[in-house]
Amino acid sequence: MPLPEAKPPDGATLFKQQCATCHTTTLSDAVRQGPSLFKIVGKAAGKADDxxxxxxxxxxxxxxxxxxxxxYLANPQATIPGSIMAYRQPRAETRAAIIAYLKELN
Incomplete structure (x- = not known):
């Protein structure tokens, strides 16, 4: 009997696996290495007060x-020269899933 085909992880899972070490998705959690990404879509870049x-x-x-x-997720330094984020995500489908999750937070 063949195994069922694995489903790709959703954006929330991918965020937890790949982004949550440095970023939160709430305003109540302590700031980490990177800023909170709560309501990031539509927000001015580089302007979080905290x-x-x-x-x-x-x-x-x-x-x-x-x-x-x-x-930015594909190549942070090319998008914002001087950015110190080391993470890069080469897979467009993974970036799309993470961005879809971030949009849900708005």
């Missing part, structure tokens, strides 16, 4: 949308 951003983010002049998040 986080000290890198020099690259201090110069950022845009609002986070799906396209910016996708580009």
């Amino acid at each position: 986080f000290r951003y890198s020099a690259g983010f201090a110069k950022a002049d845009f609002v986070w949308d799906e396209a910016r998040l996708d580009a």
Whole structure:
């Protein structure tokens, strides 16, 4: 009897596995290595009051949308020179799932 086909992880699971070490998704949790990503879609980049951003983010002049998040997750330093985030996600479907989850938080 063949095993059932495995379902890909959903965005929340992927976020917990790949992002939650450095980021929270609430405003009540303590800030970690990165800022909270609660309601990040539509928010100005580098402007959270409770986080000290890198020099690259201090110069950022845009609002986070799906396209910016996708580009940033694929290559943070190319999107925001001076960014110190080491995480890169080369798989478009994984980035899309994480971004869909972040949009749910709005």
